[in-house]
Amino acid sequence: MSGRPAFATVPPGGPLRVVLVGAGVMARYWLRAVQDSPDVVLAGVVDIDAAEARKAAEETGAGAVPTGTTLTALAPAARPDAVIDVTVPVAHLPVTLEALGLGLPVLGEKPAAATLPEALRLAATAGLAGRLFMVGQTRRYHPQLSAFREHAGRLGRLAVLTTEFFRAPRFGGFRDAMDHPLLLDMAIHPFDTARWLLAAEPVSVRCEEYSPSWSWYAGDAAATAVFEMTGGIRYVYTGSWCSPGLETSWNGRWRLSGEHGSAVWDGGRALDVAAAAGRQAAPAPGPVTAARGVAGALAEFVHALRTGTVPMGEIHDNIMSLAMVMAAVESARADRRVRLDELLDTALAEAIAASPGPEADLLRSWRTDGRFPAAGRVTP
Template sequence: MTATSMFDRLDADRPLKVVVAGAGAMGTAWARAVGANPRFELSAIVDADERRAKALAIRLRAPGLPVTASVADLAGVSVDICINATPPTEHFGVIDAALEADLAVLSEKPFTGNLKEAGLLAGKARALGKLLMVSQSRRYQPGLERFRAGVRRLGGLYSLHTSFSRLYPGTGFRARLAQPLLTDMAVHAFDAARYVTGAAPVEVYCDTVRRSGSGYEGPAEASAVFEMSDGLRFHYSGSWCAPGLPTPWGGRWRAVGTEGSVEWDGAGRVHGGGPDGEHADNDVETVDDATFDRDPVRQVARPLEEFGEALTTGSSPWGEASDNLRTVAMVEAAVISAQRRMPVRIDELLAEAWAT
């Protein structure tokens, strides 16, 4: 670990050796992204079902790749990095085991099941000098990055709005989550709000609804208003049980500031308008959001590259664990607010997490 880095750096003169934990759809995307990036080398696959791990190795045309049922079983396999692509309920155990094995960790969102667990892992990673990063893949969507550039031109921000609405069947692990929309989907929007505005979350009031027949055990519809630093209000509206007229996966966004407004339709079009209510044709930008939406390998390629850059240079990436705690705290505060039907202070939750 250098004097300026919170974690051990790795040698940039050789490929970084990776184990992918989780051989499902996202594990497959991560494994393919690793194989396409010369900075990395896929060294092993871990899955509780070793037959599934072996099947993935065969699909990757690497039938001799070591496969194990857990990260703890990797003795004798040279590995630098664990990519955690397991279901959210497994995140704490997999990340903890990887840190114990002296590995840097890049994890799929959400970080863990709750803020306390996330705080424990962030503290452990820091104590061990290991980089722990949470991949918020939609932070890298082309339209969101252009929207952020437009927001930067609005002067002082008044409000940020996003809406997400789709009919998404409640199946698999998501169907069993206590708060499926907030923890597995809204977390993207909450993290994006931090990225777009640079503001810190202060307080939230949230209301959730469980729709009968949705297939979800928990509520899959939510509305939340966050107070952010500098008085900014962030309004979130989302649903996984809304038939007809779906939004893009990135949602639709609008920001309002002292110098006008900017909108992103989530599907490739970003445009802004000045305080007089007009906007010129050259204020409209078109980006390729469609390819990003339908290509899971592209979605994870950028966070993977940023992770590798951080490991070899010592720079702190977006999603570094101690910073991602703020995103986790937004989710947990929203969940608590919905349960108690009252506002929840986010800084108090963060203080408790770090004290743990």
């Protein structure tokens, strides 16, 4: 596969009509963003629990929007232009396949799918359908992060990027029972951010998972991962969800070292740069929107559908962020260094075996260089 992903656009003519699939906790964040945006209007809410779908719709104050238990049944009444998927990860594959089958573009919550083979299948399906599937990596939409990336372009050749993430949330529910709660539910945000900041791709990883004796999680809730990135750069992530006191922001604490200086970001407002005098570089491109978080992802999704511009988080690009997570999990499980190309080859073979004819044929074409050739990687 070569070139950039192509997808159908939505012509201008009033706000984009969106159906929200999933009415859990995260749905409330997205519903608020939909309410606050002049560019979209809520066309319906779907949830496997009909009462929850109705409750979520009522809470928005959007009026009598259609609700239901399946997207296919709701679509004729809702007449959506697009779908926002905020279901649990295991539902991302069937929900996205259903939406694409109806000819609807999808803005999904991370991760793209519960497994890497499933994410590859969704990339193939989106390509065949000619519809946009974008994963909302909402942490990219932060003004200080964009400034951090701009300054990174002034540091010359880069050597090492580090993230420290220490918090002690007590979520309850499914996260407490997960096997790899930190890596699977949270680490994709900094891993995805690291790719974007460095404009580099992962080559290999060595990761260890562990938990302190006082951990309230069933699985390991702390990890340290060292990624080799293209260009010889190292990305080092250390995080814990069992670290009360002196907690970092939810974005973590970042430090980047290059040949002409360093940059430090506390994940909030503080950005400190020390670069050699006279060293300048063209600013790196940031998001197409100034909106933050969920609102930023929604705004870029709408912009992409109106203009055909490939957005950050487009599925072909986002697969590499999910691959970093899965490689880290495999490294910790097997206690060895894991190469991303080997992991992707295995995932691609599994995706081909699980896919129907046209999807399988397209996936086979991606094996030409022994690695998933994600179009539009790293930069939108």
